[in-house]
Amino acid sequence: MSIVDVIRDGNEPQQGLKPRSEITARELLREVGSVLRMSEAEAAKLGDIPVDPTEDQTMIINMGPQHPSTHGVLRLMLELQGETVLRCKPIIGYLHTGMEKTGEQLTYMQGGTNVTRMDYLSPLNNELVFSLAVEQLLGIEGDIPERAVWMRMLLSELNRMSSHLLFLATNGMDIGAVSMMIYGWREREEVLRFFQKVTGLRMNHNFIRPGGVAADLPAGWRDDVLHLLEMIPPRLEEYDILMTGQPIWRDRLQGVGVITADEAQALGATGPILRSTGVPWDLRRDMPYLHYDQMEFDVVVGSYGDAFDRYAIRLNEVRESIRIVHQILDRMPSGDYRIQNKKVTPPPRARIDESMEALIHHFKIFTEGFKVPEGEVYAAVESPRGEIGCYIASDGSPTPYRMHVRAPSFVNIQCLPHMMRGGLVADAVAVISSVDPVLGEVDR
Amino acid sequence: MSEATTPEDATAPAERYGVPLSDSRGQQVLHPTRDGYIRLLRTLLDETFTMCADLTAVDYLLHMNRELPAGVVPERFEVVVNLLSLQRRERLRIRVQVPETDPTIASAFDLYPGSEAMEREVYDMFGITFTDHPDLTRILMPEDWEGHPLRKDDDPSRIPVQFSADFTKRGSR
Numbered sequence: 001m002s003i004v005d006v007i008r009d010g011n012e013p014q015q016g017l018k019p020r021s022e023i024t025a026r027e028l029l030r031e032v033g034s035v036l037r038m039s040e041a042e043a044a045k046l047g048d049i050p051v052d053p054t055e056d057q058t059m060i061i062n063m064g065p066q067h068p069s070t071h072g073v074l075r076l077m078l079e080l081q082g083e084t085v086l087r088c089k090p091i092i093g094y095l096h097t098g099m100e101k102t103g104e105q106l107t108y109m110q111g112g113t114n115v116t117r118m119d120y121l122s123p124l125n126n127e128l129v130f131s132l133a134v135e136q137l138l139g140i141e142g143d144i145p146e147r148a149v150w151m152r153m154l155l156s157e158l159n160r161m162s163s164h165l166l167f168l169a170t171n172g173m174d175i176g177a178v179s180m181m182i183y184g185w186r187e188r189e190e191v192l193r194f195f196q197k198v199t200g201l202r203m204n205h206n207f208i209r210p211g212g213v214a215a216d217l218p219a220g221w222r223d224d225v226l227h228l229l230e231m232i233p234p235r236l237e238e239y240d241i242l243m244t245g246q247p248i249w250r251d252r253l254q255g256v257g258v259i260t261a262d263e264a265q266a267l268g269a270t271g272p273i274l275r276s277t278g279v280p281w282d283l284r285r286d287m288p289y290l291h292y293d294q295m296e297f298d299v300v301v302g303s304y305g306d307a308f309d310r311y312a313i314r315l316n317e318v319r320e321s322i323r324i325v326h327q328i329l330d331r332m333p334s335g336d337y338r339i340q341n342k343k344v345t346p347p348p349r350a351r352i353d354e355s356m357e358a359l360i361h362h363f364k365i366f367t368e369g370f371k372v373p374e375g376e377v378y379a380a381v382e383s384p385r386g387e388i389g390c391y392i393a394s395d396g397s398p399t400p401y402r403m404h405v406r407a408p409s410f411v412n413i414q415c416l417p418h419m420m421r422g423g424l425v426a427d428a429v430a431v432i433s434s435v436d437p438v439l440g441e442v443d444r
Numbered sequence: 445m446s447e448a449t450t451p452e453d454a455t456a457p458a459e460r461y462g463v464p465l466s467d468s469r470g471q472q473v474l475h476p477t478r479d480g481y482i483r484l485l486r487t488l489l490d491e492t493f494t495m496c497a498d499l500t501a502v503d504y505l506l507h508m509n510r511e512l513p514a515g516v517v518p519e520r521f522e523v524v525v526n527l528l529s530l531q532r533r534e535r536l537r538i539r540v541q542v543p544e545t546d547p548t549i550a551s552a553f554d555l556y557p558g559s560e561a562m563e564r565e566v567y568d569m570f571g572i573t574f575t576d577h578p579d580l581t582r583i584l585m586p587e588d589w590e591g592h593p594l595r596k597d598d599d600p601s602r603i604p605v606q607f608s609a610d611f612t613k614r615g616s617r
Contacts, residue, residue: 015581030578034557093584100569101593136469265494265530268558279530286533374511377469378498378526378537389498391524395507402594406498406526414561443584 017060017077017089028087031417034266057081065094069174069429072439076416076428083424088417092410095443103403107369108134111403112206115390118405119441120203121166124159124195125383126405127208128152132289133379133390134210137372138344145336148212153290154225154328155198155208156381157321161232162191163384164314164321167436168239171311174433175252177243187235194224211345212338225329229322236318244312253308257419257431260305267418268411271386272317273435276302276309283382294331297324307434314384314436343370369398378406385409385436407444409437461487464513473537475516481540482550488527489555493536496556498526501542501566505596520544521572525552525559542572551577569594 029043064075073094079087103114115130116123135141169184192202197218199205207214243249259269261277274281282299284292300316302309338345346365347358364370376393386408395401412435419431458465463476463484476484502522504510512518519541527536542549551574552559563574564583571592574580582589591598 096584
């Protein structure tokens with residue numbers, strides 16, 4: 001099909017939402033029934049699907065990809081009857097840059113620069129899951145120095161705080177509490193300032209690498225973290241005054257975008273969406289990685305599965321992260337920050353001048369990369385958005401044969417049609433915001 | 445619940461739920477046939493594996509001699525499904541061999557509705573068709589795109605762009 005045909009046919013004939021005249025009632029019921037784990041006959045008995053509205057009563061509108069509240073380039077096709085959303089379909093791919101294909105060309109050492117750009121609001125979690133997968137393939141996951149493990153936990157918890165603070169900002173902005181946007185962004189910037197001091201960059205750090213982390217913590221890091229931990233809790237109290245208790249805020253979010261525990265599991269939703277339905281599922285506690293099994297923290301759950309629960313969970317997860325960071329500060333050991341394995345870690349600069357062997361290792365690691373044994377492995381960690389997973393298949397060469405990232409936003413965004421069905425079009429913005437998708441990760 | 449058998453206590457290869465089982469870096473992997481795939485998923489759904497965490501595929505065109513348990517014939521494509529049981533706090537991975545000559549497999553949509561978008565992504569990237577999928581269209585690439593980008597023989601430099609790359613020399617550096 002040439003580009004002229006595409007233009008002549010109207011835009012995107014296949015991926016879009018089909019008009020009601022072109023779909024059968026069976027297709028509609030299958031869509032609903034499979035989410036509710038029901039047969040089509042049982043789904044029909046629910047009676048909550050509008051009985052065949054005629055074509056001129058409904059309207060299909062596009063929301064996005066340039067809509068400011070779609071958090072990037074998400075496009076939603078909504079079928080409306082009056083102000084009620086009957087059907088919805090997210091259309092994605094506008095930010096697709098072939099990162100999984102790129103990942104096959106980069107060595108394991110370079111791979112971090114690629115994965116860190118997927119979920120650009122929690123880059124350290126992306127690097128962490130990639131590093132864990134590579135370390136499992138290498139069989140060195142038990143040999144990572146203690147200081148590196150604790151540094152990874154410190155950074156990923158601070159990253160969870162910065163990501164949730166940004167959620168509070170954008171959620172406030174989407175609902176109309178515009179001053180919240182400035183407050184959330186301000187606090188997040190404080191956390192990013194610490195990241196800049198440690199990693200050199202505000203975002204896309206490539207700091208957590210297979211074998212450990214890139215550098216040791218800078219002098220004075222403890223004071224900086226303590227400053228953050230002192231500054232943020234009173235600000236969270238302010239958010240509570242500004243939003244949590246406000247009748248307008250509650251009216252706008254409570255009962256909006258409801259999803260039940262069974263539906264969330266059927267759709268594969270993880271993170272705050274799953275927890276908002278009352279399922280206490282957090283990989284940090286249920287399938288511990290790093291040293292989370294030694295940490296004391298609570299898994300925050302909701303009870304109604306609505307947008308307000310998801311807001312409250314994220315707000316309180318910032319508090320839990322602060323608790324965890326306090327414990328990490330107490331227990332941060334000294335020692336190496338990366339594994340002393342000549343095949344994986346480049347030698348220190350000073351050694352290159354005096355040791356031929358060090359020079360060879362340095363040259364080999366940076367030109368060829370290190371070889372990883374054959375095999376395939378799936379690693380998963382709890383990112384601020386849910387389970388982020390990394391599946392790597394290796395053929396024994398220095399580049400992954402296949403590198404796949406299970407992106408939580410990609411899966412969570414598939415809950416949107418279900419959450420929006422039967423709601424008002426004005427609530428659509430609140431629902432998108434409460435899912436907190438990062439389109440860089442959805443499209444990869 | 446059927447217990448996993450290890451090669452030590454039997455001469456037969458390890459099995460679980462009646463399909464070959466292998467261990468990959470401490471993670472359990474099941475290798476059903478294409479025909480037994482949906483039957484296995486149905487069993488696992490009853491066995492509290494209520495969540496399909498991930499569904500993806502691998503094109504093994506350049507790495508056909510990979511390690512597989514006895515009795516599993518390697519094919520070009522492999523569909524990889526990660527299931528999660530919240531109740532048992534357990535993960536299981538399923539690897540299904542899909543031949544190049546007939547790249548089709550049954551859709552898991554009716555059992556795991558969350559797999560819908562992931563199956564679309566696999567179709568988009570690998571050209572594997574999922575039968576009985578409600579809406580099998582491209583999801584990430586434009587609809588008029590030709591080819592399936594994550595296939596190993598797909599040539600990205602086919603598009604007239606300023607830079608070009610020789611992807612056939614993979615692994616030689």
